[in-house]
Amino acid sequence: MEVVILGGRRQIGKLAADAIEELLRRKPDAVLGLATGSSPLPVYDELAERNSRGLDFSRATAFTLDEYVGLPAGHPESYREVIRREFTDRVNIAPEKVHGPDGSAGDIPAACQAYEDAIAAAGGVDLQLLGVGTDGHIAFNEPGSSFASRTRIKSLIEQTRRDNARFFKSLAEVPHHVLTQGLGTLMEARHVILIATGAQKAQAVREFVEGPVSAICPASILQFHPHATVLLDEAAASALKLADFYRHTYDNKPAWQGL
Template identity: 80%
Template sequence: MEVVILPGSKQIGKLAADAIEALLQRKPHAVLGLATGSSPVPVYDELAARHGRGLDFGAAHAFALDEYVGLAPGHRESYREVIMREFAGRVNIRTENVHTPDGAAADIPAECQAYEDTMKAAGGVDLQILGVGTDGHIGFNEPGSSLASRTRIKTLIEQTRRDNARFFGSLADVPHHVLTQGLGTILEARHVVLVATGAQKSRAVRDFVEGAVSAICPASVLQFHPHATVLVDEAAASSLRLADFYRHTYDHKPAWQGL
């Protein structure tokens, strides 16, 4: 796991976009994994700006991490709508190449399996963007999730619903259930780039980077990933015991190594 500490979200967005641009240049039909929430927004802003300067997404595919269950089609806070608004609608990726789980499916287990099958048929995720919750969840894999879990339905804990209430206007409007890629599914991405900013994420960052691998902190499973990159600002890095080591390592990284 590589930890990179940067001054702020703008620098994080640029570095993550560098990795995605390099991927698309060597593999135009790359498969991107997309997260929602506030953390990835600087990455999407930077990618949209680079598309304006010629970065081509025309052959790429994208898969969302998760989706709410029970929202009406076209609901502003459905994750398909969020991804279209924050990313896909700002670049030239084909709409039919943007995939999200169907939270309105009549047969939820069949939909979850179909989503896994579609990802596999596309060749698997090349680069997965992640955020992390204040309790260490990634995707909607809440504390206690199986480290080998696959795409499935999950019940949100109240902390996650409170964290997301700002998007809905009130806690009562936040759904209780979601479909989410499992931790085992996320681990199959060839490169994982997790973004975390702000002091409210510092404990979660410390726990999943330097703590024990445990279901109580789902993001800690990334310690098992062969190519996981963690991009954090100074506030999110404030609880890391080895922060100076991470800074030294990045400052002296061979230029040819990339992200």
């Protein structure tokens, strides 16, 4: 796990976009894993700007992490709509190449298996963007999730519902269930970039970066990932014991290593 501490969200967005641009130029038909929430927004802004200058997404495929169960088609807070609004409508990726789990399916287990099959058929995810919740969840793998889990239905804990209530008119409107890629699914991505900003994420960052690998902190499984990059601002890194070491390591890494 590489931990990179930067000055702010704009620098984080640029560095993550650098990795995605390098991937697309090397592999134009790359498979991207897209996250929602506030963490990846600077990345999407940067990529949209680069697309306007010639960065090509026309051969790329994308898979989203998760979806609420029970929201009607076209609901502005469904993750399919959020991804469309925040990113995919802003670049030249084909709409039919952007996939998300079907939270309105009549047969939820079959829909989850179909999503797993679609990721596998595409060759797996080359680069997965992630955020992290204040309780250490990634995607919607809440504390206690199995490290072997695949795409499935999950109940949201109340902390997550409260965290997400800002996107709805009230807490009562936040669904109780989601479909989410599992931890086992996420660990198969060839490169994972997790972004965390703000002091409210500092405790979760300390626990998943420097704490024990434990189901109570789902993001801690990334300690076992062969190519995981954690991009933090100073506030999110404020509780790390080895912050100075991470800064020194990044400042002195060989240029050929990339991200």
